[in-house]
Amino acid sequence: xxxxxxxxxxxxxxxxxxxxxxxxxxxxxxxxxxxxxxxxxxxxxxxxxxxxxxxxxxxxxxxxxxxxxxxxxxxxxxxxxxxxxxxxxxxxxxxxxxxxxxxxxxxxxxxxxxxxxxxxxxxxxxxxxxxxxxxxxxxxxxxxxxxxxxxxxxxxxxxxxxxxxxxxxxxxxxxxxxxxxxxxxxxxxxxxxxxx
Amino acid sequence: xxxxxxxxxxxxxxxxxxxxxxxxxxxxxxxxxxxxxxxxxxxxxxxxxxxxxxxxxxxxxxxxxxxxxxxxxxxxxxxxxxxxxxxxxxxxxxxxxxxxxxxxxxxxxxxxxxxxxxxxxxxxxxxxxxxxxxxxxxxxxxxxxxxxxxxxxxxxxxxxxxxxxxxxxxxxxxxxxxxxxxxxxxxxxxxxxxxxxxxxxxxx
Numbered sequence: 001x002x003x004x005x006x007x008x009x010x011x012x013x014x015x016x017x018x019x020x021x022x023x024x025x026x027x028x029x030x031x032x033x034x035x036x037x038x039x040x041x042x043x044x045x046x047x048x049x050x051x052x053x054x055x056x057x058x059x060x061x062x063x064x065x066x067x068x069x070x071x072x073x074x075x076x077x078x079x080x081x082x083x084x085x086x087x088x089x090x091x092x093x094x095x096x097x098x099x100x101x102x103x104x105x106x107x108x109x110x111x112x113x114x115x116x117x118x119x120x121x122x123x124x125x126x127x128x129x130x131x132x133x134x135x136x137x138x139x140x141x142x143x144x145x146x147x148x149x150x151x152x153x154x155x156x157x158x159x160x161x162x163x164x165x166x167x168x169x170x171x172x173x174x175x176x177x178x179x180x181x182x183x184x185x186x187x188x189x190x191x192x193x194x195x196x
Numbered sequence: 197x198x199x200x201x202x203x204x205x206x207x208x209x210x211x212x213x214x215x216x217x218x219x220x221x222x223x224x225x226x227x228x229x230x231x232x233x234x235x236x237x238x239x240x241x242x243x244x245x246x247x248x249x250x251x252x253x254x255x256x257x258x259x260x261x262x263x264x265x266x267x268x269x270x271x272x273x274x275x276x277x278x279x280x281x282x283x284x285x286x287x288x289x290x291x292x293x294x295x296x297x298x299x300x301x302x303x304x305x306x307x308x309x310x311x312x313x314x315x316x317x318x319x320x321x322x323x324x325x326x327x328x329x330x331x332x333x334x335x336x337x338x339x340x341x342x343x344x345x346x347x348x349x350x351x352x353x354x355x356x357x358x359x360x361x362x363x364x365x366x367x368x369x370x371x372x373x374x375x376x377x378x379x380x381x382x383x384x385x386x387x388x389x390x391x392x393x394x395x396x397x398x399x400x
Contacts, residue, residue, distance in 0.1 A: 047300075081369035117374075118366060143362025143379040147335055149301045155334055160379070162364045 011109040011172055015060070017102040017180040022060040022074065022110070025051065029061050032070040036061065040073070040089040044152035045127040049087060054078040057114045062090065062103045071095045074107040082117035083162075088130070101133060105179050109172060112165045119168065121161040124151050131159060137171045139163055226280070227326055229397065232319050234326065237279035237291060242267035244281060248291050253345030254309040256370055276307065278327065282319045290316055292323040294336070302334040313348040318395070321356045325398040328387050337361075337381040341368045350378060357390035358382045 015022040023029055033051065041048045051059045052075045059075035072090035079085060086108060090100050111119050121139075123130045131141075142162050147155035172179065225233040237245060246264040249255050261267045271279050276293035283289065290310030297304040308323060310316040327333060338353055340346050342363070354360065358380040366374035382390075384400075391399040 081367070081374075083367065117369075120364070120367075141362070142364045145337060145361050145379060146359070146381055147383055148303060148337070148381070150334075155301075160362065160364060162367060164366065 010113040011169060012113065013106050013109040013172070013180050015106055015110065017065075017106055018098075019065060019096070020071065020099050020102050021063050021065055022103065022106055023063055024058045024060050029070070032061055033059070033073060036070055036073050036089065036091060039091045039093075043089065043092075045124045046089050047151060049075075049089075051075060052077045052087075054084065056082070056084045056116050057107075057111055060107065062099065064094070064096075064099065069094060071099060072103065074103055076107075076111060076116075076119075079120075082115060083120055084111045084116040084118070085120045085122065086111065087122075100129070102180065104133060105172065105175070108168060112168055116165075118162055118164050123159045123161070124149060125157040125159055126152075134161055137175070139167075139171070227322050229322055230318065231285045232322060233283045234280045234292070234319075234323060235283075237271055237281045237293075239268045239271050241281060242271060244288055245271070245279070245291055248281075248288060248309060248311065251309075251311045252313075252348075253343060256343060257341055257345055257349060258307050258309050260307075260309065277304075278330065280323060280326075282310075282316075282323065284319070290319055292320070292327075294327060297331075302332055304331075304333060304336060306336045306338050310352075313345075313352040316352055317355045320352060321390070321395060321398060324356060324382070324387060325391065325400065328384055329400060333384065335381055335383050337379065339367075340378045340380065341370060342376045342378055343370055346378070350380070353380050356382075357386050359386070 025033055037051070040046045054076045056076060056078045059073060061070050062072040062074060063069065064071050071094040072088065074086070074088045076084040076086050088100065088103060088107070090103070108119050121130075121134070139161055141159045143160040145158040145160060148158040149156055223235060223238070225235045227234040242264040245267045246261070249260040254260060255262070261270050270276050275295050277295065277297060279291065279293040281288055281291050289312070290308065292306070292308040294304040295307055306324065306327070308320055310319065324336065327336060338358065340349055340353070350360075359382065361379045361381050364377045364379065367377040368375050388400050
């Protein structure tokens with residue numbers, strides 16, 4: 001039809017990266033999910049977050065390819081209007097540099113490929129690692145809900161991120177070479193042990 | 197009336213259950229000040245709530261029930277806790293409730309809508325004060341789509357001490373169109389400071 005825009009194809013990063021693979025929650029990995037959730041509950045930046053049953057995409061276990069061990073989880077909460085609020089937790093005792101970035105890129109791309117109109121994120125103010133990753137790729141906070149959550153013995157600010165598919169496609173295009181399926185070395189931001 | 201009274205003042209706390217019966221929802225005002233009177237909204241008030249929701253952009257701004265029947269089902273339920281009606285000199289001018297309460301984080305979303313938000317400053321201040329008086333909230337917040345009518349509520353909320361905390365672009369879909377949503381919040385200590393500076397009779 002005249003004037004109708006051609007639909008963009010899927011971002012298509014897939015669920016398998018250079019260092020980690022994302023596995024949807026199934027009865028087979030339920031026990032491993034529970035293990036990661038227990039670790040997440042003890043993290044001051046996270047706390048107990050129930051596994052979501054989002055209509056957009058299921059929760060997924062983050063598994064290290066090198067060791068086969070679960071190292072974290074990603075999930076989302078679906079809000080009205082096809083908004084997916086993204087959650088990531090990587091167990092600091094198991095994870096390595098690069099795992100988080102790969103998981104973030106693959107899962108967020110999967111959310112858009114699964115029909116999300118917007119992806120949002122929430123971060124406790126002291127979770128600087130996540131905020132640095134998002135800042136590095138060009139995603140800045142949209143709101144700061146003051147003293148909104150009680151974590152680690154105090155009321156803390158909750159930093160809100162939100163971005164649409166067009167912005168995300170631009171970010172993926174910028175890093176595509178270093179992302180799963182690209183020709184370059186996997187991207188690594190921040191500190192910690194190197195992956196692989 | 198130049199008085200501010202909470203129904204709970206009428207009972208001894210703690211006290212025998214028999215005395216607490218008096219605090220059950222009734223049609224008696226819970227708060228009265230300068231001609232404004234707030235009372236608990238009951239399921240039989242659904243038609244009144246529906247009429248108040250029909251003013252301006254209230255229904256769109258606050259995602260309110262779409263009919264009196266739906267109000268009947270939701271009043272006092274998880275979506276609209278502590279629902280109350282506000283009258284000014286006998287005429288209903290607005291309503292309030294809270295939703296999405298977090299027991300862990302001690303916060304909740306404020307849902308409060310009026311026939312004319314530009315004249316509702318004192319009425320809303322009374323309701324917000326009552327929420328902080330009745331519940332151990334640390335914070336209340338509001339999420340306001342920036343569509344027609346949104347600016348009036350933005351001005352109302354900031355007039356009683358809410359602080360603008362950001363705008364999330366295109367977060368809401370209204371009539372199929374994305375629109376920005378403003379995030380506002382107020383902390384318990386800010387309510388107290390507002391009352392001390394503006395209306396000491398409401399001080400906690």
